[in-house]
Structures are given as C-alpha cells and as structure tokens.
Amino acid sequence: MTTLIINVKELLQVRKTSVSKVSGAEMAILPTIKNAYLLIQDDLISDFGSMDNLPQIKADEVIDATGKMVLPTWCDSHTHIVYAGNREQEFVDRINGMTYEEIANHGGGILNSAKKLNESSEEEIYEQSKLRLEEVMRLGTGAVEIKSGYGLTIDGELKMLRVIKKLSNNYPITIKATFLGAHAIPLEYKENRKGYIDLLINEMLPQIAQNKLAEYIDVFCETGYFTVSELEQIMEAGLQYGLKSKIHVNQFNSIGAIQAAVKQHALSVDHLEVMNTEDIMALKNTETMPVALPSCSYFLSIPYTPAREMIAAGLPLALATDYNPGSTPSGNMNFVVATACIKMKMTPEEAINAATINGAYAMGVSETHGSITVGKKANLILTKNIPSYYQLPYAFGSNLIETVFIEGKSIA
Numbered sequence: 250m251t252t253l254i255i256n257v258k259e260l261l262q263v264r265k266t267s268v269s270k271v272s273g274a275e276m277a278i279l280p281t282i283k284n285a286y287l288l289i290q291d292d293l294i295s296d297f298g299s300m301d302n303l304p305q306i307k308a309d310e311v312i313d314a315t316g317k318m319v320l321p322t323w324c325d326s327h328t329h330i331v332y333a334g335n336r337e338q339e340f341v342d343r344i345n346g347m348t349y350e351e352i353a354n355h356g357g358g359i360l361n362s363a364k365k366l367n368e369s370s371e372e373e374i375y376e377q378s379k380l381r382l383e384e385v386m387r388l389g390t391g392a393v394e395i396k397s398g399y400g401l402t403i404d405g406e407l408k409m410l411r412v413i414k415k416l417s418n419n420y421p422i423t424i425k426a427t428f429l430g431a432h433a434i435p436l437e438y439k440e441n442r443k444g445y446i447d448l449l450i451n452e453m454l455p456q457i458a459q460n461k462l463a464e465y466i467d468v469f470c471e472t473g474y475f476t477v478s479e480l481e482q483i484m485e486a487g488l489q490y491g492l493k494s495k496i497h498v499n500q501f502n503s504i505g506a507i508q509a510a511v512k513q514h515a516l517s518v519d520h521l522e523v524m525n526t527e528d529i530m531a532l533k534n535t536e537t538m539p540v541a542l543p544s545c546s547y548f549l550s551i552p553y554t555p556a557r558e559m560i561a562a563g564l565p566l567a568l569a570t571d572y573n574p575g576s577t578p579s580g581n582m583n584f585v586v587a588t589a590c591i592k593m594k595m596t597p598e599e600a601i602n603a604a605t606i607n608g609a610y611a612m613g614v615s616e617t618h619g620s621i622t623v624g625k626k627a628n629l630i631l632t633k634n635i636p637s638y639y640q641l642p643y644a645f646g647s648n649l650i651e652t653v654f655i656e657g658k659s660i661a
C-alpha cells in the first residue's frame with residue numbers, strides 16, 4: 250500500500266540524516282520543506298521532497314494537502330494512563346485550599362489510586378485505559394510510554410503491566426512499559442520501608458523480567474516518597490534485570506536525585522520543576538534526557554521547568570504529558586506544546602523538537618520515530634488549513650489536526 254501526500258504547505262521536522270536528539274541552540278532549528286510531497290510505503294516513510302522534484306509515482310492513494318502541514322506525531326515519553334476511576338474529588342479539595350502533599354498525607358494521591366486499582370478487575374482497567382489511549386492517538390500521539398505504579402502490590406503491579414502489554418498488542422501505536430513500583434510506600438509498609446523495597450526488588454522485579462512486562466524502571470525520588478539512596482538501590486536492581494531507568498525527580502524539591510540518576514546513566518529525568526545550577530550542570534554532556542511536564546505545572550499551580558536556563562546551558566529538553574488521574578488528567582500533547590511556549594517561553598521550533606525527536610529519545614524510539622526521515626515509521630499529523638506552524642501553539646484551544654496516520658494508516 251502506497252500513499253502519496255502532495256502539495257504540503259510545509260513539511261516539518263525533516264531530517265535526511267537521522268539524529269537521536271537536539272540540544273541547546275540546535276533546539277531552535279526546525280528543518281522544513283515548503284511545497285512538499287511525502288510518500289508512505291506500507292508503514293514507513295519512503296520518500297519526500299519539494300514538489301518541484303516530484304518523481305513519477307503510481308500510488309494507491311493520493312492526498313492533496315494544499316494549505317496544510319505535515320509533521321511527525323508526538324512522542325509522549327511520560328504517562329500513567331493505565332489507572333482505575335478518577336480523583337476529581339481531590340481536584341475540588343485543591344480548589345478549596347489543600348495542597349497536593351496535604352491530600353497525600355490524608356490518604357489521597359497515589360495511595361487513593363492504588364486502592365481503586367486493586368479493587369478493579371484487569372478487564373475493567375483495560376476497558377478504561379483503552380479509551381484514554383484512543384483519545385491520545387486522535388490528538389496526534391504516535392508513541393507513548395506508560396508506567397505502572399498504582400498497584401503497589403505484586404498482583405496490582407503485574408496487573409497494570411499486563412494491561413499495558415495488551416494495549417500494545419491491540420493498537421498500532423508504539424508503547425513502552427515502565428515499572429514504577431517505587432511510586433509511593435503503601436500504608437501497610439509505612440513503618441517498614443525496607444520491607445517494601447525488598448518486595449519490589451526480590452519479588453516484583455524477577456516476575457516482571459521473566460514475563461517481559463517492562464523495558465524501563467522508575468522511582469518517585471522526592472521528599473516524603475523515596476530517598477536518593479533508595480533510588481540508587483532500585484536503579485541498580487533494575488539494571489540487573491535489563492531495565493534502564495527513567496526517573497521522577499525535582500518535582501517539589503532538589504535533593505540530589507538528578508546527580509544519582511546521571512551516575513546510573515538514566516535514559517531520562519522527568520518533572521524538573523525545581524532546578525538549581527548544580528542540577529543543570531550535572532546534566533551537561535550526559536546521555537540523560539531532561540523531560541518537562543508543563544501541563545502538570547498548569548494543573549497543580551506549581552513552578553514550570555526552567556526551559557530557558559536549561560537550553561542556554563546547552564541541554565536538550567523533551568516534553569511529555571504526565572497523563573495521570575491526580576496531577577494531569579490530560580494526554581493532550583498539543584496543549585503541552587502550547588503551554589511550553591506560553592509559560593516556559595520556548596519557541597515553537599524548540600517545543601516541536603522537544604515533543605517529537607527529543608520525546609522519541611526519552612523513550613528509546615528515536616531510531617524509528619520523531620522525525621520525517623526515510624525508513625522511519627509513517628506516524629504523521631496532517632493539520633487543517635493553517636497560516637503557519639506558529640498557529641499550533643498560538644491557537645492553544647483549537648483542534649488543528651485533520652488526520653493522524655499511525656504506521657501509514659489514518660486512524661478514525
């Protein structure tokens with residue numbers, strides 16, 4: 250099956266030679282081709298270029314994209330979209346003055362979601378989660394990382410990871426699974442932290458590895474959750490089972506977690522709302538991708554990741570949604586890109602790079618996703634008629650997507 254898209258007003262994120270990520274000043278450069286064509290062969294990008302150089306092609310389908318733009322689908326490298334129920338009451342509690350930490354101390358937050366998940370059947374969780382996945386696909390996401398972490402028991406964590414695997418098997422979108430058993434200390438282990446970490450390392454990890462249920466391991470390293478020394482212990486255990494780290498750090502406090510994650514060659518460090526000079530310098534010239542989650546800052550009314558300082562220091566930056574029931578009940582990457590521009594003062598070029606090629610790097614799929622490159626997956630967004638790609642973050646409340654292609658096929 251060949252699909253030819255012609256008369257593309259502007260083809261965005263064109264990389265004739267594939268790059269794994271862009272950093273610092275490079276983030277402000279978004280390579281494009283105006284008045285372009287793009288050829289899809291089955292599930293891959295086969296060719297592209299200027300309409301002036303369009304070869305003779307006999308395609309099964311021809312799409313005229315006059316006035317419209319094409320760009321790679323978003324790569325959302327940090328989500329928790331497999332969960333049960335919701336936490337809308339906590340949303341109202343925060344409006345009435347409670348903080349995120351106060352809600353957690355009263356049995357809300359992560360422990361609330363864990364209770365709901367463990368009371369729900371695997372099929373119920375799958376049915377709820379697939380609707381969220383279908384929604385983010387329609388919103389232009391073509392690769393997504395999904396974490397466990399709302400089980401906090403052997404059965405609960407395995408149940409979540411099986412649901413993630415089932416979603417991956419049943420949908421064309423690329424899904425990466427992350428084991429986040431170290432999301433919070435369960436109430437029954439409140440006085441026995443070591444006991445829970447032993448359970449995580451000695452009982453959960455072996456079963457997850459044996460059943461090939463995850464590719465990454467995560468820890469919520471934060472005051473009141475897991476310490477830096479616990480983070481190091483869990484990352485080392487994950488590596489023994491072939492699970493590279495993607496770590497929650499610096500959401501509310503800077504406690505040395507970035508330095509520990511970099512030392513263990515973590516693939517990404519995510520949140521980064523609270524950053525000091527030492528944290529920024531620790532990330533320089535490393536293979537660890539910083540990931541900002543601006544819609545979490547928006548929803549919780551907490552600081553935004555200091556993108557300008559980080560990019561000025563030469564760092565790369567990725568953007569992701571943090572889609573979860575408590576702090577970001579949205580998987581809309583279009584809103585993330587707009588919020589990064591509006592609140593973090595990222596340019597549209599920087600934000601698009603952060604949400605495509607750098608997002609792909611942060612979930613280990615930059616060889617196949619994140620740019621318009623021959624041989625990569627034909628995961629594409631075809632916009633509606635828009636004057637320029639600046640419209641994408643500018644018109645932040647409008648749906649500017651006409652069609653999403655995942656693996657070469659348009660999705661309903």
